[in-house]
Amino acid sequence: MATATQPQTNVPRATATASATPAPSNKRRVVLVLVALGAILGLGWGLKQWLYGRAHESTDNAQVDGHIVPVLAKVSGYVTAVNVAENDRVRPDSTLVRIDESEYAVKLAQADADLAAARAAAGGNGLQGQAQAAVQNATGQRAALDANIAGARANVVKADADLGRMRELVAKQVVSRQQLDAAQAAADAAHAQLSAAQNNAGAAGAGVVNAEAGVRLAQARLGAAKAMRDNAALQLSYTRVTAPVAGIVSRKQVEVGQLVQAGQPLLTVVSDTGVWVTANFKETQLHDLRVGQDVELDIDAYGGVSAKGRVESVSAATGAKFALLPPDNATGNFTKVVQRVPVRIRVTEGLGKDRPLRPGMSVVAHVATP
Secondary structure: OHHHHHHHHHHHHHHHHHHHOHHHHHHHHHHHHHHHHHHHHHHHHHHHHHHHHHHEEEEEEEEEEEEEEEEEOOOOEEEEEEOOOOOOEEOOOOEEEEEOOHHHHHHHHHHHHHHHHHHHHHOEOOEOOHHHHHHHHHHHHHHHHHHHHHHHHHHHHHHHHHHHHHHHHHHOOOOOHHHHHHHHHHHHHHHHHHHHHHHHHHHHHHHHHHHHHHHHHHHHHHHHHHHHHHHHHHHHHOOEEEOOOOEEEEOOOOOOOOEEOOOOEEEEEEEEEEEEEEEEEEHHHOOOOOOOOEEEEEEOOOOOOEEEEEEEEEOOOOHHHHOOOOOOOOOOOOOOOOOEEEEEEEEEEOOOOOOOOOOOOEEEEEEEOO
16 A cells, blocks of 8 residues: 555656746746847947947037127116016017106207207208308498499599699699699599508408308307207107017016116016027037038927027137137146037027027037038
8 A cells, every 4th residue: 555655645746846947947038038138229229329429420518599688778867667577578669668857858958949049040941040141241241342442443543534634734834733732632542442442342351251151150050959959869768768679578687766877787688589509519529510511409408309400600719719718828738628619500490389499508419410
């Protein structure tokens, strides 16, 4: 009985041992398959990156740039109104700030009065001015003196003729010597009157020239008065501070009641005229980089999507040359540092209105080089 039952007890143990043996082998096989797949995927990814790197130049030293327009006060005065708040959108020529205009309105009124006085002196617009009247007066006096000269010249001719006849009569002893002396005196008086009339006419001519110069002076003063009036009107218009471009208000630094000075910054407007990307490539990356090449732009703020662009221009100098203290390799110890060259990239395809590109955002730029 014992020998008959012994095989029955050994069979299940052998079967259990045989069934438990393949389990570690299956796990090892799965691990090897996963490792092989990972290696293949890693090699594929590495090959893809290598091929991509051969056809592209990339840099993460890039950012979005745009037109940031400062709005300054052009005249001094107290602020009476501020019509915008931080991050408000504004249109061109919309009123942002108003400065007290009372003083400038008074200056404009004074300039208008000075202009009226200058116009009265110089004339114009169909009106006769004082200077023009003076010219006409001097011209009239000169004409009168010319007439006097003609009369004096006629008297001289008559007196000379009478004197000649008297001399002939005296020679014939027809008239007395006293009458000859009277004729001589009359002739001398006529010559003296002619000379005086000629001198007066010369003085009158100088008066005409002086009056004409007065007209030119009055016209010059009229022009100066017009310029002063225009300047006063311009200063008055500066009390209304307007938006130079369409955009968004940023860095507002003005409040109602504040005393501002000419040239003081009031706020900043980030323009809507468009943005671009400035990418600072290493100088060793510029060998195959050309204007017009396509660019893929990865915006850090919007992961998973990319904008499109095109190389627009390459800076004429490295960024270090525009620094406040540019390096001078001729002084001190020289250490070679790879320089960066700014490259301007025009954005050809953005990310839509829901993902605006704002100046200052970080960008990774990939330029497709043939």
